[in-house]
Each structure stands twice: as structure tokens, then as C-alpha cells.
Amino acid sequence: MPVFPLGAHVDADGARFAVASTSADAVEVCLIDGPDGDLSERRVSLTERTFGVWHGHLPGVTAGQRYGYRVHGPYRPWHGVRANPAKILVDPYARRITGRVTDLDAARGWVDDPMTGALSERDSLGHVPLSVVTGPDPRPAQPRPDVPWSETVITELHVKGFTAQHPEVPPHQRGTYLGLAHPAVLAHLTRIGVTAVELLPVNSIADEPPLLERGLANYWGYATLGFLAPHAGYASVPGAEVEEFAVMVAALHSAGIEVILDIVPNHTAEGGVGGTTLSYRGLDAPAYYSLGGNGHDADITGTGNTLDSGSPTVIRLVCDAMRHWVTAFGVDGFRIDLASVLGRPRSGTFDPHAPLLTAIAVDPVLSRTKLIAEPWDATGEGYRVGGFGVAWSEWNGRYRDAVRDFWRGHGGIGEVASRLTGSSDLYAGNGRRPWASINFVTAHDGFT
Numbered sequence: 246m247p248v249f250p251l252g253a254h255v256d257a258d259g260a261r262f263a264v265a266s267t268s269a270d271a272v273e274v275c276l277i278d279g280p281d282g283d284l285s286e287r288r289v290s291l292t293e294r295t296f297g298v299w300h301g302h303l304p305g306v307t308a309g310q311r312y313g314y315r316v317h318g319p320y321r322p323w324h325g326v327r328a329n330p331a332k333i334l335v336d337p338y339a340r341r342i343t344g345r346v347t348d349l350d351a352a353r354g355w356v357d358d359p360m361t362g363a364l365s366e367r368d369s370l371g372h373v374p375l376s377v378v379t380g381p382d383p384r385p386a387q388p389r390p391d392v393p394w395s396e397t398v399i400t401e402l403h404v405k406g407f408t409a410q411h412p413e414v415p416p417h418q419r420g421t422y423l424g425l426a427h428p429a430v431l432a433h434l435t436r437i438g439v440t441a442v443e444l445l446p447v448n449s450i451a452d453e454p455p456l457l458e459r460g461l462a463n464y465w466g467y468a469t470l471g472f473l474a475p476h477a478g479y480a481s482v483p484g485a486e487v488e489e490f491a492v493m494v495a496a497l498h499s500a501g502i503e504v505i506l507d508i509v510p511n512h513t514a515e516g517g518v519g520g521t522t523l524s525y526r527g528l529d530a531p532a533y534y535s536l537g538g539n540g541h542d543a544d545i546t547g548t549g550n551t552l553d554s555g556s557p558t559v560i561r562l563v564c565d566a567m568r569h570w571v572t573a574f575g576v577d578g579f580r581i582d583l584a585s586v587l588g589r590p591r592s593g594t595f596d597p598h599a600p601l602l603t604a605i606a607v608d609p610v611l612s613r614t615k616l617i618a619e620p621w622d623a624t625g626e627g628y629r630v631g632g633f634g635v636a637w638s639e640w641n642g643r644y645r646d647a648v649r650d651f652w653r654g655h656g657g658i659g660e661v662a663s664r665l666t667g668s669s670d671l672y673a674g675n676g677r678r679p680w681a682s683i684n685f686v687t688a689h690d691g692f693t
Contacts, residue, residue: 385575555590578615
């Protein structure tokens, strides 16, 4: 039986499931049926274990089946290992995810204290998101526009916010993928000279624990739960996010506009050790997260956790996810949030040739897309404007600061001139061309 690809994949007889966990003693795939509030569950053990992957074939399973995983194994928070079979877990390779966290206590894997308290035996089913089996991946309807870097004009936008009040978009499509594909929206983007839209995160997101505690929701989307799944909240029809995302990309391409995704492969929505057990923490926390002393999460992202860019599990997940968006939907490029984290294995010092940055840059599919780094993280060590490899363009924070200072009456004209002419002092040293500088004055972060 084949091990790869990971995730759930249907065939003529059922579906094959495969999930990575090197720390688990046993893994069950759980098939969920019934309406919300009256869910039923059938558990099937995955008995095959190859290359650290638990896998098996379940006959009769079809697209649309909701599922999750339960992991049996050690619970030793002081070592960073937090297996808890009471928590049903989202598949990291799910291509569709449904539901949201409705009960924070049920989503947590601990009682009283995340390090010294007991393991929570409260079942999270019915209170957390679930994975959904999907059919074969779509395929791009047409070639990508392939706009040269030297002619690229990017606008950053939020799928929901951009059309939420657009008078020409039908009300039921406002704030959705189809809203962004509306002819009036395409005409506007074309009229102002945009050649690429850079979409704030459209991966499946979940509200982080601090927001859940306050009854708030994440709007920007920088809290990934599923790296391969389009966010369900941007579909005009519930459950149609995969199809509608494909329609949106095709419509933008038909107008000659490229699609660049802002992705967040530096942390997840689970928060720190006091957060939730929705997927990665319960499957194999040491394989996904960069851990500090005594089992605590290292935090160089400012979010409570940091994905370990030196872990083979993370490298495989990030590259597989990025490749999926290109091959299934025809996405043209990626802006990597806090990209310096990808160059800091185990949250150490920055290396532009670190394994994950290198894997992306040399991948035969990804290397033919536009790769944009946000060249910093939440620490001083991570500020690396001009420090990435030859395959990368970068958000040029020096350009932003110079232009702002000039308009405020501060700074010298020489600095502004250098930034306007391509910042060769930052990018020419390793052979990069002027378009390695993504010139901007402000973005979704405002004037921060």
C-alpha cells in the first residue's frame, strides 16, 4: 500500500488515509456523521506505519466524509509531547476543513495548568473543526499570466473586506471568492494598472485562544489551521470553497492578473502551550514546533508558537502545501509572512541557506513562481532586509522607512534616491536584480 501522498485521497473502492507522527503509539481515523449537536463517530485504527507515517485504506469512504484523527501515545508536557486521544485532530493535509472552535476548554488538552496539570479527558468532538475528504484536485483552467517581474504591480487585499460593501457585486457574493471574481472588480483592478493581487491569508484559519477567551474573531487571517485548505468563510455557498477559489483564480487570470498568496508557514492557530490541541500539537508537537526548555514553545513569531523550519515534517508540509496551490489552482506566487523564521531552524540564528528556504527555492514547481519574503520576524535577529538568497524578492522595509521619513521632512535625499533606483546596496551583492525590491509604503499592518 502506498504511503504518499499524505492526507485523504479517494479511489474507486474508498479512501486512503496517511498522517505523519513519529511520537504516537497508535493512530485512529475517525469518520464523523450526523448533524451538528448529534454527531456519530466510527473509529478505525491505522495499522500500517512506514517512514513515520500511519496509513491505511478504508473501503466505502467517499468525498464529503468528515473525519479527524485521534492519537494515542505519551503525554509528557515537560518534554513537549502531548498526545491526547480525547481530542479529535484536523488532518494537516486536509484540503477542506469545516467548523470552528466553539468551546475553548474542550479544545484544550490539559486541566488547570498546561505544564503541571492533568491530561484533559473531555472529548473535543462537536466543539472543534473537522477535516473533509475531497475528490481529485482541480486543475488550472488556463496557463498562468506569467507577468515579468519588471512589469509587476501588486495590490494587497483582503478577500472579504475588498468587496464586502461593493455596490455592483450581488449581496450574496460580497466578501467572497466569487465577489473578487466579479466583472466589476476585475475591471477596477485592470483600470488602476494592477498586474497581481496579493491576498491576505486564504488558508483555513482558526481563532486563536486569546481571541476565543474574549469572544472575538480573527479577521486578517494570520492564524493557520490548514495549509492546503481554502478558508471556508470566504465561500458564497457553504462547502463550496474549493470550487469557488478555483473560479476566482481563473477569472483573475482571464483578466491578465496574477494571484499571489500571503501564507503563514511560521506558526499555527494553536497558540502557546496554554492554547488548543486542534491538530499539530496533538499529532506530534516536537516534530512540528520549535521547543524551548522544559517543553515550552519557542516564540520568535509573537504568537505563542513557532514552526520548526529545520524539521523534515515541517519542510515536507510547507513545500507540499505550496505546491498544491500551484498545481491544483494555478496560483502564481507567494508572500511568506515572517519569512526569517524559515531561515532559523529550531529558532536559532538566521541562515539564508537553511533547509526550508533552500527546499522552496530549488523545488521544480515553486522555483517557477514569484517568491516574496517578509524579511523579519518578531526579534532583532530576524531583521534580514537584503539578507535572503537569489531566488527571493523581499518586502523592502528600508524603502518604506525612507519614503515615510522624506515626507515627514526627515532623512536625506540620498537614501530616498537609493531606494527609488532599486536598492542595489541591498540586493546586487548576490546578483539579484532591482525587482528583488518590493517597494511599498504601507500594508495591512498600517504604519507599524
